Amino acid sequence: MVSGRTMEAAVPLITSYSNRRREVQAFDDTKAGVKGLVDAGLGKVPEIFIHPPHTLYKTSYDKCSEFSIPVIDLERLDKDLVTRQGIVETVRYASETFGFFQVANHGIPVNVLEEMLQSVSRFFDQDTEVRRQFYTRDYSKKVVYNSNYDLFRAPAADWRDTLSCFMAPSPPTPEELPAPYRDIQMEYAKQMMKLALTLFELLSEALGLDANHLNDMECAKGLTSICNYYPPCPQPELTQGATPHTDNGFLTILLQDQIGGLQIRHRGHWIDVPPLTGTLIVNVGGLLQLITNDQFKSVMHRVVANNIGPRVSVACFFSTAMMPSTKLYGPIKELVSEDNPPKYRETTVKELASHSFSEGFDKEAPLLAFRL
Numbered sequence: 235m236v237s238g239r240t241m242e243a244a245v246p247l248i249t250s251y252s253n254r255r256r257e258v259q260a261f262d263d264t265k266a267g268v269k270g271l272v273d274a275g276l277g278k279v280p281e282i283f284i285h286p287p288h289t290l291y292k293t294s295y296d297k298c299s300e301f302s303i304p305v306i307d308l309e310r311l312d313k314d315l316v317t318r319q320g321i322v323e324t325v326r327y328a329s330e331t332f333g334f335f336q337v338a339n340h341g342i343p344v345n346v347l348e349e350m351l352q353s354v355s356r357f358f359d360q361d362t363e364v365r366r367q368f369y370t371r372d373y374s375k376k377v378v379y380n381s382n383y384d385l386f387r388a389p390a391a392d393w394r395d396t397l398s399c400f401m402a403p404s405p406p407t408p409e410e411l412p413a414p415y416r417d418i419q420m421e422y423a424k425q426m427m428k429l430a431l432t433l434f435e436l437l438s439e440a441l442g443l444d445a446n447h448l449n450d451m452e453c454a455k456g457l458t459s460i461c462n463y464y465p466p467c468p469q470p471e472l473t474q475g476a477t478p479h480t481d482n483g484f485l486t487i488l489l490q491d492q493i494g495g496l497q498i499r500h501r502g503h504w505i506d507v508p509p510l511t512g513t514l515i516v517n518v519g520g521l522l523q524l525i526t527n528d529q530f531k532s533v534m535h536r537v538v539a540n541n542i543g544p545r546v547s548v549a550c551f552f553s554t555a556m557m558p559s560t561k562l563y564g565p566i567k568e569l570v571s572e573d574n575p576p577k578y579r580e581t582t583v584k585e586l587a588s589h590s591f592s593e594g595f596d597k598e599a600p601l602l603a604f605r606l
């Protein structure tokens with residue numbers, strides 16, 4: 235029997251659900267994102283952005299100075315073999331232990347990095363009317379601007395807007411890209427692709443494979459550029475910049491500005507990934523974890539909301555998720571043995587991406603559905 239008390243409790247729940255749905259829809263209909271709320275001078279975080287307290291962290295998070303992710307200097311990579319071996323060894327250690335590392339002297343000029351970050355700000359600083367033309371949830375488009383890809387599904391929205399561009403294997407024409415960052419985005423994607431080919435060589439060597447192995451598997455074939463914009467938040471302690479999640483491609487190369495706020499999960503602690511001018515952050519995605527049979531780890535990370543921003547970051551996801559392909563990926567044959575049998579079934583990139591997209595990227599064990 236349903237008690238009166240239960241019924242009473244159920245009514246506000248249903249009401250609040252439909253309120254939320256309405257508020258989310260109204261927010262989405264503005265096509266102005268979180269930036270639009272801040273521009274309107276909002277002094278409080280709207281209900282739909284408030285995260286349940288148990289999922290929130292204090293702003294004084296666990297600071298663990300004994301853990302810091304390796305910074306790898308690529309300068310002498312091709313100069314001598316011993317240096318290269320040292321770099322490969324650190325790449326292996328970082329990918330197995332942290333799932334993250336930073337790279338310095340990667341060959342991309344600092345002014346290109348800075349121009350890329352500034353161009354993202356220029357896009358978001360445009361008149362709302364101009365920005366709105368790109369606002370969509372249709373991911374078959376080459377350019378997608380919106381706020382919270384999972385707005386209609388997630389229990390609470392993040393304090394972040396995003397501009398995504400699908401840059402490889404079939405790049406947009408420059409004219410298809412928003413004007414404020416057209417030229418630099420084309421240049422940046424070219425530079426990212428070059429760096430990714432080098433990183434996949436190092437990662438292959440770190441696995442004890444031929445240097446071309448991961449590139450031959452087409453790990454660097456697809457590139458999506460995700461430009462994140464985190465407006466300053468009036469009550470950062472109530473919301474998040476990015477909910478804890480894992481990335482689901484092969485690899486992500488991330489550029490962050492000087493504000494900070496990115497943290498990764500390591501041995502039960504959240505540790506900072508400090509902004510270091512001129513460096514790029516590299517992290518292992520779910521697909522790389524799957525094909526390395528768990529040797530390399532795709533690790534949870536999050537972004538703390540800030541009240542000093544806007545904070546800008548550009549995440550380049552290497553994955554062919556946006557193109558239909560029947561190519562199957564499973565644990566690499568050379569890495570499995572009787573002692574280390576395959577942990578995952580074969581899957582397509584598209585299946586893994588669609589699974590993460592519908593289930594959410596916030597799972598502690600994102601590859602569970604593919605486990606043998």
Ligand SMILES: O=C(O)CCC(=O)C(=O)O
Binds near residue numbers: 460496547
């Ligand atoms: O903004 C950042 O630093 C991280 C962004 C991120 O994790 C993502 O876009 O997947």
Ligand SMILES: [Fe+2]
Binds near residue numbers: 479480481535549
């Ligand atoms: Fe991420």
